[in-house]
Amino acid sequence: MYTFILITRRLWPLCALLACLQLLPAAAAASDTEASAGREYILWYRNFDNPAIRNLVELALRKTPEYGAYRIVRSEELSQGRALRELGNTKSRILDIANVATSEERELFLNAIPVPVDGGLLGFRVCLVLPENLSRFDGITSLDDMRKRGISIGQGAHWPDTPILEANGLSVITHTRYEILFGMLRNRRFDCFARGVSEVMFDLQHNKADDLAIEPNILLAYAMPSYLFVSPSDHETAQRLELGLERAILDGSFAVYLRNWFGNAVASLGLDRRSVITLENPYLSEDSGYVGRHTLENLKRRVELLTVEQ
Known part of the structure; x- marks a missing residue:
């Protein structure tokens, strides 16, 4: 067993979290009938369909039995932009929890649980490409090389990666x-579908992408922690998830989760053999920027920890 702790400076000490539990309003307590049925947590469908993220939410909820029974259900299929708008709407119950990459704007209008769900791997990206286009990437070792080759990158319209890539002078579709x-x-609308190290193997397995290839030599790297987010008014769910993750970090089960779900991907992608192309992310809050920089600075150690005993 090894220690793999990623706690931001904002994360409360355990004693403070436990003290907060004593301050929960009486109105938040469920009736006996509701308690026996359990709280229903609506998880964004993209996260629900991803077993790694669904298992992390399950881990956090399981670590906090004092909040009562629970059930995780799949949301309707919403784009990321609409999912976040609904989450920010305090009168909506279309979903309760979503895991997305963070940004300063998102932390302002949503309630963030500031623990990187994948150990910071979302900011490490590889290119999913057409096999016949692999030669377009030969010899690329720098951001300037990518610009000169005119490599275009596909991303979601509402993903925070898009402005990051554009801010670094790359063409984004x-x-x-x-x-x-x-x-x-x-x-052929673009050359590279940039996918997180923690995402790309799932893509190949579940999105019928076996006709595509993972480019073997480049690793795009930028500070971009991925957090769980809840409604700004749903303080109980935020407290439960944060406490659950804190307990999982302290008892080592979070480290086990990271290794079990992401260790094989890190090893099979050969991160230690790739040319690391570092990009700037000007859109992070001070605290998330600290977490992201720490992740980038410790890439080699992170790879070693995640691939141990694989």
Whole structure:
């Protein structure tokens, strides 16, 4: 067992979290009938369909039995932009929890649980490409090389990656639906579908993308922690998730989760053999910027920890 702790400076100490539990308003307590049925948490469908994220939410809820029974259900299919708008609407109950990459804007209008759900891997990106286009990437080792080759990148219209890539001078083609981007790549609308290290293997397994290839030599790297978010008015769910993750970090189960769900992907993608192309992310809050920089600075150690005993 090893220690793999990623706690931001904003994350409360455990004693403070426990003290907060004593201050929950009486109105938040469920009736006996509601308690026996359990709280229903509506998880954004993209996260629900991803077993790694669904298991992390399950881990956090399981670590906090004092909040009562629970059930995780799948939301309706919403684009990321609409999902976040609904989450920010305090009168909406279309969904309760979403995991997305953070930005300063998102942390202002949503309630963030500031623990990187994948250990910071979302900001490490590889290119999903057409096999016949692999030669376009030969010899690329820098951001300037990518610009000179005119490499275009596909991303979601509402993803925070899009302005990051554009701010670094790269051409970005977008669509509001994640699923559509695979077809756009096949139709040569762009050259590289940049996918997170923690995402790309899931893509190949579950999105019928076995006709596509993972470019083997480049790793795009930028500070972009991925958090769980809840409604700004749903303080109880935020407290439960944060406490659950804090307990999982302290007892080592979060480290086990990271290794089990992402260790094979990190090892199979050969991150230690790739040319790392570092991009600036000007859109993070001070605290998330600190977390992101720490992640970038410790890439080698992170890879070693995640691939141990694989």
